[in-house]
Amino acid sequence: METLQTTSQQTVHAPQQTNGLPKVIVQAVTSKKQLAQFIDFPHDLYRNDENYVPELFIAQRDLLTPGKHPFHEHSKLQAFLAFRGNEIVGRIAAIDNTNHNIFNKTNDGFFGFFDCINDSEVSQALFSAATKWLKERKFSTMIGPVNFSTNETCGLLIEGFDGPPVVMMTYNYPYYVKLIEEAGLGTKITMYAWKIIPQYMNDRPFRVMTVLKERLTRRNITFRSVNLKNFDEEVKNIHAIYNSAWDKNLGFVPMTEKEFEYLAKDLKMILDPDFGIIAEENGKMVGFALAIPDINQILRKIKRGRLFPTGILKLLLGKKKINGVRVLALGVLESHRKLGIDACFYGELMKVGRAKGVAYGEGSWILETNEMMNAAMRGINADPYRTYRIYEKEI
Structure with missing residues (x-):
């Protein structure tokens, strides 16, 4: 069976909430079943949003699978899922883009494929898992969201939520801005789409x-x-x-x-x-x-x-x-x-x-x-x- 890249830290536990909800557990994606859950999570998260556009499952599966997409010939990623009890409540991928760092002479790590319920505990647990994975590989910076680089879909939508995205452009809930900034990330660059x-x-x-x-x-x-x-x-x-x-x-x-x-x-x-x-x-x-x-x-x-x-x-x-x-x-x-x-x-x-x-x-x-x-x-x-x-x- 083909598997995704594995990590030494398979599970991350967030602190117990005082409101009685189950603790958040972040797991590394290592199997085909988990990969399918990773791809399908946004469909459930956005099921009531008329502007949401689902990615083709087969395209996302190939994009994220070593041996299917040529990105994996020079770089790697680790996908993570966040669970609260038996329910998936978020996802993220930590990305090691070797070619980016060689070309730009940098030491950057990346995150992408970020989707999350409107809950700071969940987002913090996801970013902690991604940060830990990147730190283990000695990166000094985390940049994102990019899936895998600026050659693919990238960027967080921060203005213009009144319609569906066009082809190969991202879409997200407005509250993602708060979740990402609460994780300590600041603006690197702003980009425009012109109609x-x-x-x-x-x-x-x-x-x-x-x-x-x-x-x-x-x-x-x-x-x-x-x-x-x-x-x-x-x-x-x-x-x-x-x-x-x-x-x-x-x-x-x-x-x-x-x-x-x-x-x-x-x-x-x-x-x-x-x-x-x-x-x-x-x-x-x-x-x-x-x-x-x-x-x-x-x-x-x-x-x-x-x-x-x-x-x-x-x-x-x-x-x-x-x-x-x-x-x-x-x-x-x-x-x-x-x-x-x-x-x-x-x-x-x-x-x-x-x-x-x-x-x-x-x-x-x-x-x-x-x-x-x-x-x-x-x-x-x-x-x-x-x-x-x-x-x-x-x-």
Whole structure:
């Protein structure tokens, strides 16, 4: 049987409460049964929240299982479940991201997959277990929530709880802010999600794009859509751009070839090639932009993230009805920035969105310190409608 990473401390007991409730016990996840409980806990926690979107069980299982996801080839994690009596009341994962620390020359530990009832005793017990695991590995800092890094879902939602999250974005109860800050964590970075409504957009991006494209053509920079018939080669080149264009972002860690291929394989199933735009100079890729359909419109209807027996039909039949997108990535090689390529990407994505009748788009996430991207969002009348935060503390 495959098992998760084990830890020397299998069980953590919290102090007995004075109100007569059973003590909180935190257990390390070491079996397939416990992993299933870890994945399913949020479904029960959010069962009355209409904005909750369940993760697909099979995707979460593979993400968290060594031998299934390439993250585990270079790093490790330990998942924990909190029990009060026989009831699961919280979960967390402590994460050792080796590649992050090598690339950034840091000594950071991480936490992720945090979900908890509104109870400080439970959250404190979970953070104590995660902190202990990280301290045993000599880390000096705990950062999160990240699942596993900024290349995957990350950040705590702190503003904008009035609707479901878009694809590959996080969602949580507002009280998580209190629980995390009570555990001694403070703000590391704030991130924004910008909502773009086509009917409120001005036409400036299209006018600018026309002028810029003429100028860029003179230096042999052209634009095209992703070629799905040559997908493997496209992924290889986009991977190189991704690792180069984002390398100075806070907390960035390069994706390995296997990690990027794993992500690309998943995205290919929902990708509309018209929303994948590539910039080339003399036939060599220098930038790309990617918007993906907001498949959360369908996933929120799939009970407990199970594709069978009916979830797969909802997925297949609902794909064509999706009317929203998320701008997942937009990057240009440093040598080709400030030429207007990014502005052309904005214009092209909006042009495609209007043609396809897209009702909304989300640009996310964008660091609060990224003045250029935030200014670009303001310039097209986008709304900074959601705010996320990554926390940290010394341990």
